[in-house]
Amino acid sequence: MTAIPEQPYSPSGPRVGGTRGLLSGGPAFRAPAFRGSPTPVPVPRARIAGPLRDALALTALPLVAALALPAAFAGGGTRRWFGGRAENQRAEAQAAKDAAAAAFYELDTAQRDLRISIETITAVDGSPAARRAVADFEALGRRIDEASHTYIEAVDAHDLDRDDLDASTASRARTKLTAAKGELDRVKRELDRFTEGLGPLLGKAENQLARLAPAVERARQALLAASNALDAARAAGLRADDLAARLAALSPELTRLNQGAGQHGVPQTLERAERVIRQAEAIRAEADRLPEQAAETGRRLVSLRTRAQALTTRSEQVEPVLSELRRRFSAACWQDLQGVPDVAAENVRQAEARLAEAGAARDEQRWADATALLSTVRALLNTTDEAVSAAGDRLRRLNAVQKDPEQEIERTRFAIRDAQRLAMAGRHTPDPRHAHPLDGAVARLERAVAGLEGRHPDYWHFLTETEAVRRSVAEVVTLIREDRGGSAG
Incomplete structure (x- = not known):
C-alpha cells in the first residue's frame, strides 16, 4: 500500500491546500488572492503643479486607506464567503475526506500487521496450507492496492481548499470520497476475515519460534554435559575413544545451530537441536556408566570362566x-x-x-x-x-x-477325563469339534500303553507320546473355553 505522510488536521486551523495536500504534504494554508480592487492609474509627476500635487495627495490618502481595508480583512488565509450552501457542501466533502483518510490509515496499519504474521508463518511453515496463505495474502494485497488507488484518485480529483469551489463540485467530491471509504471498509473486512483464518497457522508458527531458543540452548547444555562426563571418565583412567569420536562428530551440528535459523530455517534448526540433544545425552549417559561397565565386564569374565570350567567337569x-x-x-x-x-x-x-x-x-x-x-x-x-x-x-x-509306568498313564488319563467333563458341561451331546480330538487322544494313549508290552519296550517313545496327548487335550480345553467365553459375550 502506498504510504501517506501523516499531517494533522485541526477543525479550528487551516486545512491542507492544493489537490495533493493530504498525500504530498502541500503548504499549510494558501491565502486566497484579493479580487475586486480597482487598479490606480499612474499620474506623471512632472505635469502636476506643487499645490495641485499636494491637494491630490491629501485627496488620495483616504482612497488608499479605503482600498487597503478589504485586503486587511482578506489576509491570514481566510476565504471569501460565497453563501451557506456551498460552505455546507464543502464541510461535508471535507468530513468525507477525513473519514476516508482514517479508513485508509486503518487499512494500511492492518496490512502491515498482517504482513508480519505472514512472514512469521513462512519463516517456520513450508506446508501446502502455509503456501496457500501466502498466495491468498498476495491476492488480497492486490485488492488493497486497487482500493487505495481509488481513494487517492478521489482525493486528487478535487481541491476542497479552492476559493471558487461551488456546491456541485463539493457534492461530487463528497460522493467519490464516500465511495472510496466504502471500498476501503470492504477490503478491511476481507482483511479481518483472512487474519482470523490464519489463527491456527500463526499459532503453530509462534509456538515453534517460542521453542527455538530454548531448544538451541538445551542442545548446547547437552553437549557441555557430555564433554564434562567424558573428561570425568578419562580422569578415572578410561580412554573412551569411541565416545570422544561420537562427540567430535557433533561439532559441525553445533556450528550450524550457532549460525541460526535465519540461515538454516526454523523447522530444520529445531530438528537439529533435538537430534543433538538425543545424541549428546546418550554420550553423557554412556560416559557416566563407563566405570560401572568396566567393573561389570570384569565380573562377567570371572563368572563365565567359572561356569565354563564347571561345564567341562559336567560334560x-x-x-x-x-x-x-x-x-x-x-x-x-x-x-x-x-x-x-x-x-x-x-x-x-x-x-x-x-x-x-x-x-x-x-x-x-x-x-x-x-x-x-x-x-x-x-x-x-x-x-x-x-x-x-x-x-x-x-x-x-x-x-x-520303567519302575512305574502307571503314574504316567494315570496322569494322562486324568487330563483326558477332565477335558471330557468340560466338553459335556451343560450339554446332552458334545460338540464334534471337541469330541473328535478327545476321542483321538484316548486312542493314542491306548496305543502308547500297548507299546510297553514286549521284551524291550521303547520307554522314551511312550513318554513322548503321553506328553503329546496331554498337549492336544490342553488345546481342546482352550478351544472350549474360548467358545463359551464368546457365547457369554
Whole structure:
C-alpha cells in the first residue's frame, strides 16, 4: 500500500491546500488572492503643479486607506464567503475526506500487521496450507492496492481548499470520497476475515519460534554435559575413544545451530537441536556408566570362566550316563544323545576362546566388543548346559517310567477325563469339534500303553507320546473355553 505522510488536521486551523495536500504534504494554508480592487492609474509627476500635487495627495490618502481595508480583512488565509450552501457542501466533502483518510490509515496499519504474521508463518511453515496463505495474502494485497488507488484518485480529483469551489463540485467530491471509504471498509473486512483464518497457522508458527531458543540452548547444555562426563571418565583412567569420536562428530551440528535459523530455517534448526540433544545425552549417559561397565565386564569374565570350567567337569560325566542308557534301554531311548559329549567339548572350547578375546577387549577398553563376546560365550555355555542336562534328565525319566509306568498313564488319563467333563458341561451331546480330538487322544494313549508290552519296550517313545496327548487335550480345553467365553459375550 502506498504510504501517506501523516499531517494533522485541526477543525479550528487551516486545512491542507492544493489537490495533493493530504498525500504530498502541500503548504499549510494558501491565502486566497484579493479580487475586486480597482487598479490606480499612474499620474506623471512632472505635469502636476506643487499645490495641485499636494491637494491630490491629501485627496488620495483616504482612497488608499479605503482600498487597503478589504485586503486587511482578506489576509491570514481566510476565504471569501460565497453563501451557506456551498460552505455546507464543502464541510461535508471535507468530513468525507477525513473519514476516508482514517479508513485508509486503518487499512494500511492492518496490512502491515498482517504482513508480519505472514512472514512469521513462512519463516517456520513450508506446508501446502502455509503456501496457500501466502498466495491468498498476495491476492488480497492486490485488492488493497486497487482500493487505495481509488481513494487517492478521489482525493486528487478535487481541491476542497479552492476559493471558487461551488456546491456541485463539493457534492461530487463528497460522493467519490464516500465511495472510496466504502471500498476501503470492504477490503478491511476481507482483511479481518483472512487474519482470523490464519489463527491456527500463526499459532503453530509462534509456538515453534517460542521453542527455538530454548531448544538451541538445551542442545548446547547437552553437549557441555557430555564433554564434562567424558573428561570425568578419562580422569578415572578410561580412554573412551569411541565416545570422544561420537562427540567430535557433533561439532559441525553445533556450528550450524550457532549460525541460526535465519540461515538454516526454523523447522530444520529445531530438528537439529533435538537430534543433538538425543545424541549428546546418550554420550553423557554412556560416559557416566563407563566405570560401572568396566567393573561389570570384569565380573562377567570371572563368572563365565567359572561356569565354563564347571561345564567341562559336567560334560565329562555324560559318557557314563550314555553307557548306562545303552546298557538298560533300547537304542531309540538314547541314540539322539550320542553326540552330546563331542558337542559339549567343542562348545566349551569355543567359549574359552571367546573369553580370552573378551579379556583382551576389556584390557584395550573396547567395551562394545567385550560385551558382544561375552554374550556369545553365554549362549555357547547355555547350549552346552542344556545338552549335558538332557542326558542326565533322560536317564532319570526313563528310570521312573520303567519302575512305574502307571503314574504316567494315570496322569494322562486324568487330563483326558477332565477335558471330557468340560466338553459335556451343560450339554446332552458334545460338540464334534471337541469330541473328535478327545476321542483321538484316548486312542493314542491306548496305543502308547500297548507299546510297553514286549521284551524291550521303547520307554522314551511312550513318554513322548503321553506328553503329546496331554498337549492336544490342553488345546481342546482352550478351544472350549474360548467358545463359551464368546457365547457369554
